Amino acid sequence: MNQAVRFIRFNLQSQREFLYMKRRYLKDFNFKENCQVLDVGCGPGDITRHGLLPLLPKSTKKLMGVDISSDMIDFAKQFHQDDDRISFERLDIGTSSIPSHLLQSFDHVFSFYCLHFAPDLRKAISNIHKMLKPKGDMFVNVISYQYLFDIYEQLLNTQKWHPYVHDYKSRMSPFQNGKNYKHDFENVLGDLGFIISHCIEERKVFPTSRDNFEGLMKAINYVDVPKHLEDEFASEQCNVMRSTDKVFIDEYGEEQYHWQYTLLTAHAFKR
16 A cells, blocks of 8 residues: 555645635535535545545435555555445446446546546546436546656656656647647537536646655656656656756755646536
8 A cells, every 4th residue: 555655645736736626616516415426536535535525415325436546445445434425446437348336326426636647538538427327417627738748758868768758648638738628628528428517727836845746756657667766767857847947946945846737627517
């Protein structure tokens, strides 16, 4: 469970963003009574249990968290499955066959900082559609552009890191190099049978310390760098950011890494 522990420790970005979404969108969310809720890409389960569950009506029947990582699900079951309404299950949201017990089972589906990891975003959204009950709704956010892939592009030309980053584009969001992320995502939702309530695009910067930045890079590890090279690879990514003026010195003389990304937040109903 080391990966899950590391993710919780360093992934301050998703924790901060959840608080932002709670204030802006979720505090007045229209939850159904006796609802069944799904959290796609729950990771270690901390936000599912301590962020999402307290927002739900007391009559909620079920809150299920799913994730592709067995390590994350094992951690979530051990530390966050302490309420009769909550459960965790391993599921690849990009699967070609959704288990029958999950089909048309949920009134609300949430996904925070997950779907941009899916190799086939359209398939992932289609599967969410299949798991929603008629008239059910989906609230998701997707990173459409993130600076991480610009770093990989620079490391592509280095002899040492080329073997690990040469196929990085296969892991990119389909919107990474697009010109109109919002329009493209709305088209995906519409094509798959959703009625869009809102879809908002925001350009963001996440300032973080060097230690936290390196920890987050090792926790995510998009390109499966071997464990014995993790520290060196994270340090090299820091060097790239420093060379492109993404690093600033704060009032205490410490380096702050300004992580740039564009976030799409959408709320949509199943027809």
